[in-house]
Amino acid sequence: MRKFTIILAALFASAVAQAQADYTKSLSGIQWVKIESKANVIVKTHNSNELLIKSGPSVETPERAKGLKLVGEGGTDNTDVGFSVIQDGSTLIVYNLRKTGDAEIYLPKNQNVSVKSTWNGDIEIDGFAGEIEADAQLNGSVKVTNVNGPVTANTLNGELAVTFGTVKQDSPISLYSTNGAVDVSLPSNTPANLSLSTLNGNVYTDFDIKAAEKNGMRTLLGRNIKSTINGGGVSFSMKSTNGNMYLRKK
Amino acid sequence: MENEHVLDLIPEYLDGSLDKETMKDIQRHLEKCPQCQQETKEMEALLKAFKSDVVPVPSERLRSRFEEALEAEKASMGKVVPLPLEKKNRNWASSVLKIAASIALLVASFQMGSVFQQKKINQELAQLKDENLDMKQTAMLSLMENQSASKRIQGVAYIDEFENPDESIIQALANRLLNDENDNVRLTAFEALSKYTSSETVKNVFIEALEKEKNPSIQVAIIQTLVQIQEKKAAEPMKKLLEKEDTQPFIKEQIKAVLPSLT
Structure with a gap:
């Protein structure tokens, strides 16, 4: 009887361990990983060519849900970590079915990543060299750090902050917010064609921005500032309708 | 022999x-x-x-008759003034003139040749430019279908390369504004189209977009442009936005401020 108990305990422990295991999936043949979540999402890089979803303590399933599957808008939990992962051609669609807690996702450095927060979730993306798309559709913020590639990001009410390493010159960068601040840091030697536009916000920068002169008057107060830095280069567009804009030298 | x-x-x-x-x-x-x-x-x-064959010779009478006829003809033609013979000392001038004339002719024909050549080059350039525009259009349209939002924005921004974009380009941009899933692409497409508000197509697209668009930044940009061109048809979708619960307060204020000027 005592042996039986031990075996039972061991089985239980292994089952729990199974449930707590991280989820991985190979990314061969995948061009884009599209993540959608209502809760906070943190996306980081790692050195293997696979998707890794951490199952932290914060994603514990309630006792009552034992034996039941988590379902949501994005589908059914087919990962055991609260996500639905579906491959569609060369795109991998990753839905976070949980509406609370932080999801931590790891991808290879050169992966093209698109992250969408459809409710209050904040998006954090760090260290990528591929293309980044981030869209906080409601109250979430977007924070992108240490990236090189083209960034296309948009927030409604949250803040949008991006810190660039060397900026790749081949494809446009576009950072928009409706009500949030847009805060961008660039290496001071970055060549770019800047376009800064705001309706009700103010623009602050330590870059030497020469606003186009109109009849000898500087149009700094204009809604749309177009300027080149370091001789001009990649198209770099920042816009906030109601928020302030900050463009910093790194 | x-x-x-x-x-x-x-x-x-x-x-x-x-x-x-x-x-x-x-x-x-x-x-x-x-x-x-x-x-x-x-x-x-x-x-x-x-x-032994005799060669017939015109008779004296024929000859005199001919002379008479010639005199009569001369008289009827009016007086012919003989050109004064050039004096010897002017000969050098005339030969210089001749040389000058031949040089002028040479230069003129050379110029003509180069003008024609230039014309041909211009034609070829124009053709090349056309081909270049065609290539740009193809590149632009294909970029706008790219999976990457950044590339689609790049495609939209290509509009600046065209002085007179044709209907297919306007249509492709309209398609981006109305249907692209990415807000940044839609906003860029709107900005590109807002330079062509004289086009009926563009006006209608803006009104359609105002009914569909959820992003307040794009909504407010469309409203401002439609008010600027005094498009009366914009009043209806604006009223609808006023009634909607999820319309942002600053949009409603904006509409309230501009609506009287349209109605």
Whole structure:
């Protein structure tokens, strides 16, 4: 009887361990990983060519849900970590079915990543060299750090902050917010064609921005500032309708 | 020689224009050959006939009549003023002029040649430019279908390369504004289209977009543009936005401020 108990305990422990295991999936043949979540999402890089979803303590399933599957808008939990992962051609669609807690996702450095927060979730993306798309559709913020590639990001009410390493010159960068601040840091030697536009916000920068002169008057107060830095280069567009804009030298 | 026929040489023989040796040879041959004798006789007769033929000459009367007619004609034509003969000391000037004229002609023809060449080059350039525009259009349209939002924005921004974008380009941009899933792409497409508000297509697209668009930044941009061009049809979708619960307060305020100017 005592042996039986031990075996039972061991089985239980292994089952729990199974449930707590991280989820991985190979990314061969995948061009884009599209993540959608209502809760906070943190996306980081790692050195293997696979998707890794951490199952932290914060994603514990309630006792009552034992034996039941988590379902949501994005589908059914087919990962055991609260996500639905579906491959569609060369795109991998990753839905976070949980509406609370932080999801931590790891991808290879050169992966093209698109992250969408459809409710209050904040998006954090760090260290990528591929293309980044981030869209906080409601109250979430977007924070992108240490990236090189083209960034296309948009927030409604949250803040949008991006810190660039060397900026790749081949494809446009576009950072928009409706009500949030847009805060961008660039290496001071970055060549770019800047376009800064705001309706009700103010623009602050330590870059030497020469606003186009109109009849000898500087149009700094204009809604749309177009300027080149370091001789001009990649198209770099920042816009906030109601928020302030900050463009910093790194 | 004695036994060969001399038919070819008969005219010269009769003419006496051959050397003595040949003349003798021919004589000897003729004594023996009746065929050649016959030929010689005929030729002789023919030549005699030529010589005896009288060449008709116009009579003195005809001549005087012609002179008279010529005088009459001259008189009826009016006086012909003979050009004064150039004096010898002006000859150098005329030759310089001649040289100058020929140089001018040379230069002119060279210029003409280069003008035509330039025309041809211009045509080729125009053709190249056309091809270049075609290529740009193709690149633009294909970029706008790219999976990457950044590339689609790049495609939209290509509009600046076209002085007069054709309907297919406007349509492709309209398609981005109305249907692209990415807010940044939609906003960029709106900004690109807002330079062509004189086009009916663009106006209608903006009104359609105002009914569909959820992003407040794009909503407010469309509202401002439609008010700027005083598009009355914009009033209806604006009223609808006012009634909607999820329309942002600043949009509603904006609409309230501008609506009176449209109605």
